[in-house]
Amino acid sequence: MSDMAKNLILWLVIAVVLMSVFQSFSPSGTSSSTMVYSEFVSQVNNGNIRRAEFGDDGRTISGMTRNGQSYKTVVPTQYDPKILDDLLANDVETQGTPPEEQSILASIFISWFPMLLLIGVWIFFMRQMQGGGGRGAMSFGKSKAKLMNEEQSKTTFKDVAGCDEAKEEVSELVDYLKDPSKFQRLGGKIPKGVLMVGPPGTGKTLLAKAISGEAKVPFFSISGSDFVEMFVGVGASRVRDMFEQAKKSAPCIIFIDELDAVGRQRGAGLGGGHDEREQTLNQMLVEMDGFEGNEGIIVIAATNRPDVLDPALLRPGRFDRQVIVGLPDVRGREQILKVHMRKVPLGDDVKPSVIARGTPGFSGADLANLVNEAALFAARGDKRVVSMEEFDKAKDKIMMGAERRSMVMTDDEKAMTAYHEAGHAIVGRLVPEHDPVYKVSIIPRGRALGVTMYLPEQDRVSHSKQHLESMISSLFGGRLAEAIIYGNDKVTTGASNDIERATEIARKMVTQWGLSEKMGPLLYAEDENEVFLGRSVTQHKHMSDDTARAIDEEVKSVIDRNYQRAKKLLEENEDILHSMKDALVRYETIDADQIDDLMNRRDVRQPKDWDDRDSGGNDSDGGAAKAENTEERPDRPINVDKPGDATS
Structure with a gap:
């Protein structure tokens, strides 16, 4: 028998008991015939009434005739003073009924009701605090499994x-x-x-x-x-x-x-x-x-x-x-995508292998979110199937953030952002062992004013020294492009996140990864991820002040070397920098094919869907200050530019 049936039977038994108790305490009375008041007065005057009893309301009269029959009558008005004189004149036993008192059960209930209410409220709150879920107020130690x-x-x-x-x-x-x-x-x-x-x-x-x-x-x-x-x-x-x-x-x-x-x-x-x-x-x-x-x-x-x-x-x-259970590789991502695509109607052009290659570093939850976002894009467009176009939009939204086309940027801000992103892309294409540039956009996405996105040709398990230094060079490409075009006095705070990431890579090369010839293959870094207060208090410093100074000098040397390399590359290809800026201002987003045209100094091809857009370019972007960058996965191929602590 279920718990619900047991509770129902219990409450039925309680109801029957309470009804019996109330019935036992309720006043019992004998049956009597109802007499018309005029007949009652006539019987009184004829001497046929033996006893009369007035009710507490003053209008009900009951009693017994001299023949032994019970009667009951109601006075038509509130009270008839003459009837009492007639009763006394005819020797009728006359008495009044006191007001009915409350039953013992009712009086006990009224006196104990506040206490019972307080006990009930206490039990309710104790169950809520412990998440009792019907287990009982004192079942704190029971398992919630x-x-x-x-x-x-x-x-x-x-x-x-x-x-x-x-x-x-x-x-x-x-x-x-x-x-x-x-x-x-x-x-x-x-x-x-x-x-x-x-x-x-x-x-x-x-x-x-x-x-x-x-x-x-x-x-x-x-x-x-x-x-x-x-x-x-x-x-x-x-x-x-x-x-x-x-x-x-x-x-x-x-x-x-x-x-x-x-x-x-x-x-x-x-x-x-x-x-x-x-x-x-x-x-x-x-x-x-x-x-x-x-x-x-x-x-x-x-x-x-x-x-x-x-x-x-x-x-x-x-x-x-x-x-x-680690992050899946490209083959694992393809299998995960196929699992999540079972319930989604797919277009003929959807290729899970291509999507898997373009989503390095994605976890299973990220891929599930990707498929869901693609389905939402298709639903907004009233489409019957989800095509590759929706998957591309979903991937860009997850990796770069949602587009913020409602924001408005001035022409100067738009041009400066275009130069900044072009600097990242050009240096990234020219330095060795760098991931290929996948897409460049000056449309504000999320908290970013512009985005340069890289797509690795294969999943990377480790990084070489040359690859890391190329990353540092490309990170400084945006700041250097602003300095070359506008001068050092006009450089903005947009490279704050780039500087932070470049410095972090250089310091880890020197202190953790042993990629500095001067400092050698030694570990100099303290454990920065210590989460226990007691242990961090007792930690001791494991390097001298001279060593710390040498580390700072070596980190600066790595930064300066790659900063100068990026500067030289941009100065030698300043014409490409101007051409890429013009393409970004016009098209707002350029892909790998258009970047190839620019790097080979050819005319830039138009995007496939450009005919459906407003060629005036007035519906785009905007600029707003972004908060400090959150920590990004090292294998996420994305470069987000932020204006730092100042607003723009």
């Missing part, structure tokens, strides 16, 4: 693409849960815990759902933040309750998402160890590999911050196996 059966989980390995190695690792778990004897007869034991590690959006949670769908066993899922709340000891109690539930359903899987929320390293702060989160972690360590065995329970966890996890979690016996 959601149990999924085989009917609820529809995701399988067919829905997961781009991480073949990770699928092979976790497929062993599915085989073990389906046929344990296959491993046990050779003495093998399945790992007790599997930790899936990877950047955000790579499909760790999706892979866990696929394991649930393939294994056909009970699957408990919970987030790391669901363990710890406001009461001390709640987290540890919930861990115990979760494993107790899992033991009853073994063999089963427990999936903990965002493990770093509860599994951060202990003793990393300045305070003591009596932290609620640390107690929860201690209980989890004991449950995973303590005195009591948890046979048949496999714990799968996901995190994108393995560096902050406690070492005790990662040892064999707890999380025996770490599965890396």
Whole structure:
């Protein structure tokens, strides 16, 4: 019987009991015949009335005749004073009825109602604070893990693409849960815990759902933040309750998402160890590999911050196996795109392989967003299918930001932005080992005034010294173009982000990557990603002041060398700089084919859809100050120009 049916029966029983109590306390009376008032007066005058009783309203009279019959009558007016004299004159027993008092149950209810209301409000708020969800006000220590059966989980390995190695690792778990004897007869034991590690959006949670769908066993899922709340000891109690539930359903899987929320390293702060989160972690360590065995329970966890996890979690016996779910390569991106394109009507010109090549560094979530944005573009245009044109627009929107055509730039600002972007593109095309220039635009997108976009020919796993120095040169191309055309006094703050990124690359070349002949292959950089306050306080400096000064000089030398190289290239090709500026002012966006025409000093071909546009160029852009640049992925081929801290 369901919980709803049980609750309904309980309330029906309570209602019947209350009705019985009210019935028992309600006044009971005998049946009496109703007498017309004029007849009642006549009977009084004839001496046929033995007793009369006035009601508390003053109009109702009831009693008994001398023949033993009960009667009841109503006075037509509010009160008849003469009737009382007639009753007394004829020797009728006359009495009045006092006002009816409240029943005992009603008086008790009225007196206790405020207290009951306060208790009910307290219980309601306690349930809300603890997210009781109907479990009861005192069930703080109960696990919040959601149990999924085989009917609820529809995701399988067919829905997961781009991480073949990770699928092979976790497929062993599915085989073990389906046929344990296959491993046990050779003495093998399945790992007790599997930790899936990877950047955000790579499909760790999706892979866990696929394991649930393939294994056909009970699957408990919970987030790391669901363990710890406001009461001390709640987290540890919930861990115990979760494993107790899992033991009853073994063999089963427990999936903990965002493990770093509860599994951060202990003793990393300045305070003591009596932290609620640390107690929860201690209980989890004991449950995973303590005195009591948890046979048949496999714990799968996901995190994108393995560096902050406690070492005790990662040892064999707890999380025996770490599965890396990284960013997909070009082949993986193609497979992921095909998975997400199943529910989208595609045009004949859509080629997933071409889209995959043009989206380096995209995660699975990014690719899903790309397909969705393309479908939205097609819906806005009232199209029946999604063509390659919509995918190109969606890719540009995700990588460069949404167009801001409503903004208005002056002609001078538009020309300066065009020179700036042309400087990036020209230097990027001329320096060795640089990614090819894919598109240049002076249409404001997102927080950027202009964008120069590069498209790698293949996914890069590592970067050579020549490639890094070419990146530095191209980053300074925009600032140098402004200086060459307008003079050093007219250089704007638009290169603030370029300078920041170039300096970061040069400093890492010297201090972390060992790409400086003067400083040698040594690590000079401190750990800048330290997240624990207690550990950062006790850190000591590992270099002398002379070494720090030498590092600064070497970083400046790398910057100056590439700055001068970019300047020389732009001065030698100033005619191309002017031609590219004119093309950008006219067309607003130029692609690789048009850039090829400009670099070969040929006439620039028109864009394919230029006939449908207003050739006056008055509907475009605008300029606004942009906030400081957010940290970008090193493998995202994009160069965004920002005016820095000032407004334009």
